[in-house]
Amino acid sequence: xxxxxxxxxxxxxxxxxxxxxxDSSSLLYVDLDDKTQTETVLGTNQPALVLLMGxxxxxxxxxxxxxxxxxxxxxxxxxxxxxxxxxxxxxAELFPIGGRIEVFDxxxxxxxxxxxxxxxxxxxxxxxxxxxxxxxxxxxxxxxxQRLLI
Numbered sequence: 001x002x003x004x005x006x007x008x009x010x011x012x013x014x015x016x017x018x019x020x021x022x023d024s025s026s027l028l029y030v031d032l033d034d035k036t037q038t039e040t041v042l043g044t045n046q047p048a049l050v051l052l053m054g055x056x057x058x059x060x061x062x063x064x065x066x067x068x069x070x071x072x073x074x075x076x077x078x079x080x081x082x083x084x085x086x087x088x089x090x091x092a093e094l095f096p097i098g099g100r101i102e103v104f105d106x107x108x109x110x111x112x113x114x115x116x117x118x119x120x121x122x123x124x125x126x127x128x129x130x131x132x133x134x135x136x137x138x139x140x141x142x143x144x145x146q147r148l149l150i
Contacts, residue, residue: 005105006065006147007056009115012106014051014069017094022049027087030074041074042134047083048074049091050136063116063147070126071095072138081128084137088125092139095120103145116147 015031022029028048030041041048054068071094073087095101097120105112121142129136 006063006103006116006145008107009103009105009112010056010065010067010118010145011053013101013103013118014053014071016106017101018049018051018071018091021091021094025049025087025090027073032070045076045134047076047078047087047134049087050074050138052138054140059144063149065145065147066142067145068140068142070138070140072126072136074134074136076134078135081135081137084128084135088137088139092123092141095123095141095143097122114148116145118143118145 019029028041028046030038030048030050032038032050032052050072052070054070056065056067058064059066071091073084073091075084075087078084099120101118102114103116103118104114121144124140126138126140
């Protein structure tokens with residue numbers, strides 16, 4: 001598996017975890033990298049869980065990588081921000097610091113092969129942001145990853 005394909009596998013693994021949790025919580029899932037989907041969801045007044053891929057670099061060389069991603073929540077009509085902070089915390093718990101997350105190529109309809117491991121690092125809560133209807137709160141999660149050499 002090439003470096004580009006490993007990035008795709010990492011992103012699809014993260015998406016699957018957040019989307020499954022959103023579905024089980026009856027919340028919308030938003031991939032903030034998908035402009036079309038993001039504009040559609042932002043036009044609604046529904047709360048959502050969100051994912052945004054950050055950087056992804058060799059560290060120091062392939063098959064070792066370092067990167068980051070952001071997960072969080074969107075809330076509507078939440079003046080105290082309790083729902084926002086609660087959902088942000090719950091989605092961040094999907095990626096425990098030092099946990100071992102197996103990476104599969106989840107980009108197709110069926111689960112692909114096991115291709116590596118991702119280990120989340122310390123988490124930092126980002127500043128709250130707003131659109132016209134709602135507020136977002138994201139958690140920045142750095143990670144280390146290793147691609148299997150097969």
